Amino acid sequence: RPRHPLLAVDAVHAHYGKSHVLQGVSLQVADGELVTLLGRNGAGKTTTLKTIAGVMPPSQGRVRFGDEELSRLATHQVAKRGICLVPEHRGVFKLLTVEENLLLGQRKNSPWQLADVYRIFPRLKERRNNGGGQLSGGEQKMLAIGRALMNAPRLLMLDEPVEGLAPVIVEEIVAQLKVIRAAGVAILLVEQNLEVCTQLADRHYIIEQGAIVHEATNAAFLADDEVKDRYLGVG
Numbered sequence: 001r002p003r004h005p006l007l008a009v010d011a012v013h014a015h016y017g018k019s020h021v022l023q024g025v026s027l028q029v030a031d032g033e034l035v036t037l038l039g040r041n042g043a044g045k046t047t048t049l050k051t052i053a054g055v056m057p058p059s060q061g062r063v064r065f066g067d068e069e070l071s072r073l074a075t076h077q078v079a080k081r082g083i084c085l086v087p088e089h090r091g092v093f094k095l096l097t098v099e100e101n102l103l104l105g106q107r108k109n110s111p112w113q114l115a116d117v118y119r120i121f122p123r124l125k126e127r128r129n130n131g132g133g134q135l136s137g138g139e140q141k142m143l144a145i146g147r148a149l150m151n152a153p154r155l156l157m158l159d160e161p162v163e164g165l166a167p168v169i170v171e172e173i174v175a176q177l178k179v180i181r182a183a184g185v186a187i188l189l190v191e192q193n194l195e196v197c198t199q200l201a202d203r204h205y206i207i208e209q210g211a212i213v214h215e216a217t218n219a220a221f222l223a224d225d226e227v228k229d230r231y232l233g234v235g
């Protein structure tokens with residue numbers, strides 16, 4: 001567990017109306033670290049990401065990023081501080097070209113320029129003049145991630161980035177995420193594909209009914225069939 005985390009989520013609660021979905025989530029991500037949030041359907045993974053991103057205000061608890069408290073900030077203010085959420089669906093403007101989509105994400109003085117994104121995602125370069133809607137599902141995911149990079153994130157949050165994609169595309173995205181992570185971007189990953197998670201992660205958290213029930217390094221998680229079976233129904 002990092003001593004001086006980049007992101008610290010501290011006992012966060014969240015509600016949808018009367019439904020008490022997050023019941024005290026605590027987790028940390030260090031600078032440059034790749035951490036997954038695992039759990040069954042409906043456990044609260046997406047809601048946790050939304051709470052960090054400022055899409056949903058926590059009803060209790062705190063979110064700290066660097067030295068700053070985020071819990072009261074709006075989405076655009078959170079984004080400005082370097083947190084980007086790539087949601088499971090949406091994320092691509094279908095009527096704009098690939099390049100227009102990327103430029104839309106660009107922040108002033110961002111170290112990530114078009115050429116950097118094209119180096120990581122050569123398919124996007126090939127398709128730079130195509131409309132977002134003409135891309136395959138995998139290419140759309142790449143575009144959403146590429147656009148987030150243009151916004152110079154210190155923490156990239158990805159919600160199911162390889163869901164529904166063919167195995168060769170999944171491998172491509174795994175390799176691309178390794179490059180992004182090697183460039184120093186911390187990543188908080190929600191993903192059902194455990195093989196992808198264990199290929200990438202430094203650490204894992206498991207969430208159940210809105211609370212973290214287990215935390216492990218990747219090596220410990222890989223060796224622990226009981227945990228995989230108990231919380232995820234695999235192993």
Ligand code: ATP
Pocket residue numbers: 016019021039040041042043044045046047048
């Ligand atoms: P999944 O993999 O199925 O997306 P998840 O772990 O990401 O699961 P969440 O999407 O965070 O889970 O949902 C947590 C709980 O909150 C679920 O019981 C879900 O039904 C409920 N929920 C999610 N979004 C809403 C909403 N907009 N309004 C009401 N309840 C919601």
